[in-house]
Amino acid sequence: MVTFQFIPYQDIENLSSAKRINKLINIVKENKIVLMEGRLExxxxxxxxxxxMEEISHKFKGIELSVIYPDRSKQDFFHKIKGGFTSVLLGNREGMTIIGPASIVKKIEKNPNKIELFTRDK
Amino acid sequence: MVKSFLLNLLKKLAFNPFSRKSHIKLGVYGPPNGGKSTLANRICEDWLGETMSSVSHIPHETREIIIKEQVTIKNKKGKELTFSLVDTPGIATKIDYEDFLKRGMNKEDAKKRAKEATKGVIDSIEFYEVLFKFIK
Structure with a gap:
């Protein structure tokens, strides 16, 4: 069984960078796949x-990380302005970050319309 | 080929490093087995006639930052640019010694390589962060 944990932007927006990263790593170390609204700096x-890398051990092999983000170059002027205002008012919650433990997630492939997540055979 | 690649790269960066007096560090960054050391070697071979890094089909061959000082290139007008070329360990998000076993290494060497590669990634990121802050 694979467990996904969704993290809404509001859960991390007021956290410092260090706390935000620790939160993500701790979830991944519980063998869960994180789906985070927005993206990291x-x-x-x-x-x-x-x-x-500092946490790698024989139990924790690392992470697979992928970020899906709208291609702003393809957006028209109106959508760029709208996106800019939304970011200022609500924070940059555009896109989605996927982080999974390398022991479970083999690779994450993305294209603008779909995400393919390959898991390891046990 | 590497010479024209470098000159085209500098053109695209829209600044003329040949007119700069300050010292330049040119870092090669990327994922493991992406060809960073091969590129660094080609630059060195073309301009200095020597190699700087060892290369291998097994990922994480470069596990320490390697700096080649005083690499001098010339543009068509004969102006010289001297820089330090920095070859860095590949930046990865996962390192598993079992991947090295699959590549034919013995257990002891694979574990050692994984440990050194992990440190190499950290060094690479720290070096990049220092450069990034400097550029900012």
């Missing part, structure tokens, strides 16, 4: 990988 992604 670039620096947070780097910190997430760094902390993951």
């Amino acid at each position: 670039k620096e947070e992604e780097a910190d997430l990988i760094e902390i993951t």
Whole structure:
């Protein structure tokens, strides 16, 4: 059985970067796949990988990470403005971040319309 | 080929490093087995006539940051640019020693490689963060 845990943006928006990353890693270490609304900052992604590496052991092999984000270059002017206002008012909750334990998730493939998540054979 | 790639890259970056006086560090970043060391070697072979990193079909061959100082290239007008070339360990989100076993390594070497690769990823990110803050 594979368990997905959804994390709405409101659950992480007031957390510091360190707490946000710890929250995500702790869930993944429970062998759950995180579906997070929004995305991490670039620096947070780097910190997430760094902390993951520090935590690697014979039990925890690492993570698979994928971010789905709307392609703003294809949006018309109206949608760009609308997206900008929404981000200012509600925070940047565009897109979705998927993080899974490498012991369960083999790879995550994405394209604009679908996500394919390949699990490992036990 | 690498020479023209480098010159095209610099053109696209829309600045003229040949007119800069300050020291430049050119870092090669990417996933494991992405060809970073191969690219770094080609740059060094073309301009210095020597290699800088060892390459392998097994991922995480580069597990330490390797810096080649004083790489000098010339543009068509004869202006020189000297920079340090930095070859970095591949940035991965997972490292499992069993993947190295599948590539034919023995258990002891595979575990050692996994441990060193893990440290290499951390070093790579820390080095990148320092450069990123500097660029910002």
